[in-house]
Amino acid sequence: MLKHRYFWLFASPLGILLFWEISTRSNLLDARFFPAPSSIFYYLIFISPGEGLWTDINASLYRIFWGYLAGCISGIALGVSMGLNRTVRTIIYPLVALLYPIPKIAILPLIMLIFGIGEMSKIVVVAIGSFFLVLINTLHGVDGVAKIYHDIAQVYHIKKHNFVLRVILPGALPAIFTGLKLAIGYSLVIVVAAEFSGADAGIGYLIWQSWETFSIKAMYAGIFVIGALGLVFSLMLNFLEQRLTPWRDYNQ
Amino acid sequence: MRALRLTNWDAIHSKPHKISMQISIAHLNKTFFRKEQRTIAYENLNFQIRQGEFFCILGPSGCGKTSLLRTIAGLESATSGELNIQPLGSAKPGTIGMVFQEHGLFPWMTIRNNIRFLLENNVHMVNRDLDAIVNEFIKLVGLTTFADYFPHQLSGGMRQRVSIARSFANEPDLLLMDEPFVFLDYQTRCALHGLLLEIWQRKKKTVVFVTHDIEEAVFLADRVLVMSAHPGTVKTIVDINLLRPREFLTLRKLPVYQDKVSELMELLREECEPFTRNNKQPA
Numbered sequence: 001m002l003k004h005r006y007f008w009l010f011a012s013p014l015g016i017l018l019f020w021e022i023s024t025r026s027n028l029l030d031a032r033f034f035p036a037p038s039s040i041f042y043y044l045i046f047i048s049p050g051e052g053l054w055t056d057i058n059a060s061l062y063r064i065f066w067g068y069l070a071g072c073i074s075g076i077a078l079g080v081s082m083g084l085n086r087t088v089r090t091i092i093y094p095l096v097a098l099l100y101p102i103p104k105i106a107i108l109p110l111i112m113l114i115f116g117i118g119e120m121s122k123i124v125v126v127a128i129g130s131f132f133l134v135l136i137n138t139l140h141g142v143d144g145v146a147k148i149y150h151d152i153a154q155v156y157h158i159k160k161h162n163f164v165l166r167v168i169l170p171g172a173l174p175a176i177f178t179g180l181k182l183a184i185g186y187s188l189v190i191v192v193a194a195e196f197s198g199a200d201a202g203i204g205y206l207i208w209q210s211w212e213t214f215s216i217k218a219m220y221a222g223i224f225v226i227g228a229l230g231l232v233f234s235l236m237l238n239f240l241e242q243r244l245t246p247w248r249d250y251n252q
Numbered sequence: 253m254r255a256l257r258l259t260n261w262d263a264i265h266s267k268p269h270k271i272s273m274q275i276s277i278a279h280l281n282k283t284f285f286r287k288e289q290r291t292i293a294y295e296n297l298n299f300q301i302r303q304g305e306f307f308c309i310l311g312p313s314g315c316g317k318t319s320l321l322r323t324i325a326g327l328e329s330a331t332s333g334e335l336n337i338q339p340l341g342s343a344k345p346g347t348i349g350m351v352f353q354e355h356g357l358f359p360w361m362t363i364r365n366n367i368r369f370l371l372e373n374n375v376h377m378v379n380r381d382l383d384a385i386v387n388e389f390i391k392l393v394g395l396t397t398f399a400d401y402f403p404h405q406l407s408g409g410m411r412q413r414v415s416i417a418r419s420f421a422n423e424p425d426l427l428l429m430d431e432p433f434v435f436l437d438y439q440t441r442c443a444l445h446g447l448l449l450e451i452w453q454r455k456k457k458t459v460v461f462v463t464h465d466i467e468e469a470v471f472l473a474d475r476v477l478v479m480s481a482h483p484g485t486v487k488t489i490v491d492i493n494l495l496r497p498r499e500f501l502t503l504r505k506l507p508v509y510q511d512k513v514s515e516l517m518e519l520l521r522e523e524c525e526p527f528t529r530n531n532k533q534p535a
Contacts, residue, residue, distance in 0.1 A: 148356045155325050155350045156422065158373045166369065170360035247359045247402045 035217050044221040051218065052201075057225060059201035060191050063119065067126025068187045072180060074127075075134030079176075080168060082135075083142025096135065104129040105193045117198045122191065129190045130183035134176070141175025142168055174248065177241045184233045188226055273337055273347070273426040273458050275301040275324065280333035282319055293319040294484035297333070299477060301460060306452060308473035309462045310516065312523050316484030317462045318430055324460065325350050325428050337426070347376075349424030349457075351432040355411040357403040357418075363390065364399045367418045374422055389417040392451060409440035413447065420451055429461045433468070442500055445471055453497060466520065470512045471500060478519045487519060 017037045023029045024036040044053075082089040108125050115121040145168055153163045169176075195204025203222050210219035242248075280297040283290055294316035301307045311317045322328040323335065325348060357366045367386045371377045377385070390399050393413040395406075403411050412432060419427055433441045449472065452459055463469050469476045470492055478487040492512055494503065503509045 148352055148354055149358065151322075151325075151327055151352070152350070152356050152370075154327060155348060156370045156373060157375075158370070162369075162373055166361075167358065170358070173360075245360070247404060 040220045043217040048221045056206045060203045063122045064187050067123040068130050071127035071130030072134045075131045076138050079135045079138025100132045122194045126187045129186050133183040134179040137175050137179025141172030145171035274303040276336045278334040281331045283331045292483035305474040306459045308469040308476045310469045310476050311479030312481045315479045315481035321462050347425045349419035350428045351419050353431045355415040362400045389421040393417040427457050427459045466516045
């Protein structure tokens with residue numbers, strides 16, 4: 001069964017779509033609210049591009065890219081510092097525990113107050129969202145590096161930068177990847193929500209606008225794009241993870 | 253024949269002579285405090301480890317022998333007493349090597365890089381041909397064909413061989429070994445004992461080897477320190493004056509060897525008695 005992983009990667013979503021298609025065509029579902037997937041794909045491929053789909057995708061990708069990058073880099077850096085330095089950990093940890101559960105969308109107005117309603121506020125809110133997930137997982141990963149490696153580093157006088165770059169980071173890498181994967185999904189959620197209000201382009205903007213003008217197929221087209229982006233990002237991260245952690249035995 | 257082999261080893265070891273270390277320990281104590289509970293790891297230890305000797309610390313589990321070894325390594329500190337490592341080089345990087353119960357190989361590095369990584373961080377290895385040293389030691393433990401494998405692709409015995417190669421490659425003046433073969437099966441352990449002694453006789457390092465296995469101690473050591481448990485103290489130090497090079501299959505038949513094993517067994521059995529006496533078997 002698992003040998004056909006790539007088959008199921010396409011087969012299970014296609015199964016759902018097929019079920020949906022049949023239900024709509026046989027009038028089990030209201031075609032106004034649930035148009036047949038085939039018609040949505042037709043709209044997505046032949047009509048949406050003429051209505052500025054690529055501009056919207058570009059706008060969202062731009063925000064996700066910079067926000068995610070900034071959030072991940074700062075999350076990994078602070079996570080490693082907290083994991084290795086008790087003082088940093090003691091001071092920062094209460095702040096993390098306090099700020100992490102606040103829904104990031106709830107602070108969007110505040111961020112717009114500080115960074116304006118332009119691109120920067122959306123990048124910042126994506127960055128904050130990714131930051132906490134990556135930070136917490138990185139910290140967990142650094143804690144998980146076995147004590148014996150700390151002992152070896154001490155006995156053999158491993159230089160500090162070598163210890164961080166070649167022992168701690170690779171040791172924490174599996175956990176860091178968990179954070180990166182959670183964060184990319186969350187970035188998509190946040191960017192769409194941020195684009196619902198105060199944006200003039202983006203997939204969230206597309207979905208919201210389509211809803212307001214009752215162009216349901218365009219709305220579904222936006223949702224499909226989000227799903228496809230999520231899938232592509234996951235596959236990219238999985239590929240990267242396998243490349244960067246070759247010591248992990250994937251057959252286990 | 254044996255003498256000839258010894259001289260051969262001496263010839264191989266013709267590099268500039270490095271001084272091996274000696275250790276003197278006086279009134280050394282260590283007590284753990286945890287939640288108002290006081291646990292004595294070891295108490296009033298007094299002994300010396302000679303330069304270049306193979307020194308075994310033998311004792312039941314929980315007698316503080318690992319703790320003592322970690323104190324010598326500088327990983328833990330003693331509560332009171334004196335620990336003197338001469339020549340005073342314990343602060344100098346690369347002078348102490350350690351092999352742990354678990355192999356401690358970095359899973360994300362190949363065998364070659366595991367050995368190389370420690371050499372790169374050793375200040376004594378600057379301007380040395382690291383690749384040549386790595387290759388020499390991989391060959392010494394017979395893993396040349398596995399040099400570019402990752403640790404998880406190797407068997408437990410192979411991993412511990414890499415671990416030994418890694419510690420010797422650093423040319424430590426003092427090598428500390430904390431029950432390095434405890435998780436290996438009997439045959440692998442025997443093979444590694446032979447390998448360890450062979451490398452040790454070539455490289456002439458002071459080795460402190462912690463174990464709870466009596467035969468292992470007798471086979472390897474020049475002297476065996478027997479520790480008693482709760483609190484850990486020095487019970488006695490036994491000289492194992494058996495000829496080297498030693499071969500297990502020959503040695504185990506010799507009465508001198510068997511005598512040493514029984515002598516240590518008696519000493520350790522005394523240690524076990526209060527334990528069995530205090531714990532009545534359920535009816």
